Amino acid sequence: MKSLDEIRAIFASDLFAAEHGITIDEVTPERTVCSVTVQPRHMNAMGRVQGGLVFTLADFAFAVATNYELLDTVTLNSTIHFVSAPGGGRLTATAVRRHGGRSVGLYDIDVTDDQNRLVARVSSTSYRKQTAANRG
Numbered sequence: 001m002k003s004l005d006e007i008r009a010i011f012a013s014d015l016f017a018a019e020h021g022i023t024i025d026e027v028t029p030e031r032t033v034c035s036v037t038v039q040p041r042h043m044n045a046m047g048r049v050q051g052g053l054v055f056t057l058a059d060f061a062f063a064v065a066t067n068y069e070l071l072d073t074v075t076l077n078s079t080i081h082f083v084s085a086p087g088g089g090r091l092t093a094t095a096v097r098r099h100g101g102r103s104v105g106l107y108d109i110d111v112t113d114d115q116n117r118l119v120a121r122v123s124s125t126s127y128r129k130q131t132a133a134n135r136g
């Protein structure tokens with residue numbers, strides 16, 4: 001498995017995540033953790049964290065979880081359920097693999113605030129474009 005620094009280097013080219021300050025904190029085969037410090041630019045007109053930031057954080061954690069070894073996986077489907085408005089200044093997304101077949105994977109991504117309250121849950125399905133058998 002690649003080191004955390006190697007994984008961070010791979011995903012440094014994801015400029016959208018980088019420009020929003022999203023970091024990769026932990027990567028294992030079963031779980032990936034990413035986080036972001038909420039900035040004024042992340043707020044909507046009502047003074048709350050933009051839902052797009054919450055989804056971007058979850059989607060990035062999913063992307064890292066499914067692609068940290070080889071960039072060959074795309075999203076088939078993602079569904080987000082917003083649960084509560086975040087409190088505090090940091091959001092964390094934890095992506096957990098629930099099923100990992102040869103080509104299709106299922107992940108749950110929980111986004112929590114720094115008070116450990118659930119902000120959103122995302123369920124995402126991945127599709128691996130190449131299987132281990134044809135990876136040359």
